Amino acid sequence: MPPTSSAASTAACAAAAGAGAAAKAAPLSRAVFAPRRWHERGAANHGWLKTFHTFSFASYHDPRFEDFGPLRVLNEDRVAPRTGFPTHPHSNAEIFSYVLSGELTHKDSLGNVEVLKRGEVQFTSAGSGIRHSEYNDHPSEAVHFLQIWYTPDQRNLPPKYYTHPQISDAAKRDVLLTLIRPASTFTAQELSLTGLLPAGRAIPAHAALVTRASLLSPRAKVTHQVGGETGEKEGERWVYVHLAMSSGWKDPDVYRAALRKAVQGNQSHKDRLAHAANFLEHVYGEAPDWSTTAKSQDGSEHAARKMEKQQARPQVTLTFAQSIDGFIAGPGKKQVALSAPESFVMTHAMRTMHDGILVGVGTLKSDDPQLNARLLNPLPSGEAPSLASLPRPIVLDTSLLTPLEAKILANHAAGTGARPLLVTSVGGAHAARAGWAERRAALTEAGAEILEVPSSATDAAQLDWKAVLAALDGAGIKRLMVEGGASVISSLLCAHSASSDEPLIDTLIVTISRQALGAGESYVAPTWLARTLLPGSVKTSRRGKARALLSKTPSAEPFGMDFVLAWGGGAPPSAAQATVRVGETVLEEGDGVFVRQARVGETLEIENLSARDAEM
Numbered sequence: 001m002p003p004t005s006s007a008a009s010t011a012a013c014a015a016a017a018g019a020g021a022a023a024k025a026a027p028l029s030r031a032v033f034a035p036r037r038w039h040e041r042g043a044a045n046h047g048w049l050k051t052f053h054t055f056s057f058a059s060y061h062d063p064r065f066e067d068f069g070p071l072r073v074l075n076e077d078r079v080a081p082r083t084g085f086p087t088h089p090h091s092n093a094e095i096f097s098y099v100l101s102g103e104l105t106h107k108d109s110l111g112n113v114e115v116l117k118r119g120e121v122q123f124t125s126a127g128s129g130i131r132h133s134e135y136n137d138h139p140s141e142a143v144h145f146l147q148i149w150y151t152p153d154q155r156n157l158p159p160k161y162y163t164h165p166q167i168s169d170a171a172k173r174d175v176l177l178t179l180i181r182p183a184s185t186f187t188a189q190e191l192s193l194t195g196l197l198p199a200g201r202a203i204p205a206h207a208a209l210v211t212r213a214s215l216l217s218p219r220a221k222v223t224h225q226v227g228g229e230t231g232e233k234e235g236e237r238w239v240y241v242h243l244a245m246s247s248g249w250k251d252p253d254v255y256r257a258a259l260r261k262a263v264q265g266n267q268s269h270k271d272r273l274a275h276a277a278n279f280l281e282h283v284y285g286e287a288p289d290w291s292t293t294a295k296s297q298d299g300s301e302h303a304a305r306k307m308e309k310q311q312a313r314p315q316v317t318l319t320f321a322q323s324i325d326g327f328i329a330g331p332g333k334k335q336v337a338l339s340a341p342e343s344f345v346m347t348h349a350m351r352t353m354h355d356g357i358l359v360g361v362g363t364l365k366s367d368d369p370q371l372n373a374r375l376l377n378p379l380p381s382g383e384a385p386s387l388a389s390l391p392r393p394i395v396l397d398t399s400l401l402t403p404l405e406a407k408i409l410a411n412h413a414a415g416t417g418a419r420p421l422l423v424t425s426v427g428g429a430h431a432a433r434a435g436w437a438e439r440r441a442a443l444t445e446a447g448a449e450i451l452e453v454p455s456s457a458t459d460a461a462q463l464d465w466k467a468v469l470a471a472l473d474g475a476g477i478k479r480l481m482v483e484g485g486a487s488v489i490s491s492l493l494c495a496h497s498a499s500s501d502e503p504l505i506d507t508l509i510v511t512i513s514r515q516a517l518g519a520g521e522s523y524v525a526p527t528w529l530a531r532t533l534l535p536g537s538v539k540t541s542r543r544g545k546a547r548a549l550l551s552k553t554p555s556a557e558p559f560g561m562d563f564v565l566a567w568g569g570g571a572p573p574s575a576a577q578a579t580v581r582v583g584e585t586v587l588e589e590g591d592g593v594f595v596r597q598a599r600v601g602e603t604l605e606i607e608n609l610s611a612r613d614a615e616m
């Protein structure tokens with residue numbers, strides 16, 4: 001069994017072994033990450049005790065989560081004032097409490113009595129047997145702490161008790177502070193000390209496991225060197241990282257009930273709007289203007305923070321819907337309603353947060369879309385979306401083949417749609433072709449604006465995306481939503497993946513329908529995306545390896561029968577709760593992640609993505 005190590009501080013721990021080692025530092029190459037989501041952990045609310053169990057414990061039993069190397073228990077407990085765990089026995093376990101807030105009174109049969117506060121640790125090597133109690137004697141404040149057990153590598157050792165002087169927040173800020181190391185890494189003289197240890201001295205554990213804690217400032221990063229404290233030169237190690245639920249207890253029953261409701265798809269129109277607005281606020285860091293959450297307390301002003309724009313191109317969202325087997329339309333490009341009603345509402349809500357919605361001329365001809373926000377009607381105010389809030393329809397149409405009867409032109413002419421923008425090329429062969437000038441004149445007459453993008457290619461059927469985006473930015477499109485179809489999705493994904501200097505896509509939102517089409521229209525996904533979206537029908541491109549720039553762990557949200565996956569976003573997901581990135585995985589408070597197949601000498605980076613401190 002490979003040893004483990006844990007990073008603790010907002011929550012907790014890592015484990016294992018091998019000190020020293022100073023192999024050359026390199027990022028994890030083969031490691032496998034398995035998130036342990038907070039709402040999937042065992043949980044109990046007994047009133048006096050609210051607890052989450054990462055591993056089987058008490059009445060929670062899941063054979064998939066019995067232990068992780070020598071790490072046997074990781075409980076996150078909140079104990080109400082004047083209650084606690086009365087005296088009970090332990091043997092052959094190394095038991096460790098780490099207080100996050102409040103006070104925990106610990107008494108044991110060795111005669112130790114201690115009131116632990118934030119940053120204090122008590123560690124009991126139960127060995128052949130002890131009895132102890134853990135109680136919250138405070139009159140009004142709950143105690144929030146992590147309790148962690150290791151399985152010792154020797155049985156029936158003499159019982160021992162250790163504690164640290166209180167560890168200040170400053171001592172663990174933006175570092176990984178080692179709390180516990182294997183006994184094998186201590187000298188005999190160091191091992192002879194028990195009880196209160198000198199400041200800065202780690203506690204020895206009879207397990208091949210290192211436990212570290214951190215308090216990460218907003219945007220700060222720390223790096224865990226695998227095996228860095230245990231002296232081994234090579235081998236495989238496991239790591240577990242737990243992000244503590246520091247901003248307050250979350251009720252898993254409420255979460256699961258909301259999930260069930262969303263999946264059942266029985267929401268009212270009003271609930272669908274609210275759900276869409278909440279989701280988009282999570283993705284973009286601001287809510288749509290029309291939603292109730294976008295209003296300030298007096299109900300008048302938009303209170304949300306605007307995304308900061310740093311480059312001379314619009315903020316770009318790529319979004320589309322696909323069947324579970326990877327098709328975006330049926331055979332013969334037949335338009336299919338893949339999105340459930342709930343996701344369609346979310347897509348229309350997203351449209352109102354953008355200045356323009358771009359499709360290729362292929363989609364315009366096959367679907368004749370309207371690209372408006374009609375599914376939001378009525379808004380919470382009781383009104384229909386205003387003309388001013390509607391995005392401009394944008395068509396990539398180098399040959400100007402947009403039909404004059406297109407709905408986007410008719411809507412604009414009728415005063416119910418924004419002015420369409422047709423993107424064509426200059427400097428290519430298209431403009432020289434028969435009828436181009438006439439079509440240009442007729443489309444302009446029908447109300448379209450023509451945007452000419454310079455092209456150096458002789459046949460400019462494929463425009464350079466950077467040039468397209470720069471031209472759209474110049475035309476006042478500061479937020480662009482790209483909807484499809486197949487060629488546009490493929491070419492933008494490939495251009496993004498191949499762009500080594502700057503990303504082209506800021507946010508990617510994919511609606512995954514449960515429908516299987518079996519055959520139809522698919523798109524080319526770069527490898528990093530194809531791996532997540534799985535479908536065998538999606539063709540993969542090796543170019544995609546160049547830029548897996550969007551967070552590799554998307555957030556997933558049920559909308560009716562669909563799941564919507566969102567990568568990236570213009571803002572941190574939430575200022576209210578901490579969010580951290582551990583290697584490739586994004587954790588929210590209460591989540592953990594199992595990392596297997598890490599190698600001694602490799603490095604695991606942990607970054608606080610949020611605007612508040614994160615405790616591990």
Ligand SMILES: NC(=O)C1=CN([C@@H]2O[C@H](COP(=O)(O)OP(=O)(O)OC[C@H]3O[C@@H](n4cnc5c(N)ncnc54)[C@H](O)[C@@H]3O)[C@@H](O)[C@H]2O)C=CC1
Pocket residue numbers: 319320321322327328329330332333334335336338359360361362363364366367396397398399460461462463464465483484485486487488489491521
């Ligand atoms: N499920 C979904 O979310 C969506 C599905 N669709 C489906 O997609 C299908 C249409 O796909 P396609 O035929 O591939 O049409 P398309 O909408 O991708 O348009 C293709 C045309 O766009 C232009 N184009 C594409 N990339 C370009 C570039 N880099 N520079 C200049 N011009 C460029 C070219 O004129 C090309 O012929 C339809 O079946 C439609 O129903 C369309 C949008 C969304």
Ligand SMILES: Nc1nc(O)c(N)c(N[C@@H]2O[C@H](COP(=O)(O)O)[C@@H](O)[C@H]2O)n1
Pocket residue numbers: 320321335336337338339343344347359363367368369370371372483484511
């Ligand atoms: N989000 C989404 N889900 C589906 O199931 C779809 N078929 C599409 N298609 C896109 O939406 C356009 C239609 O827009 P309007 O409803 O006419 O405004 C269509 O042309 C595709 O771009 N999207």
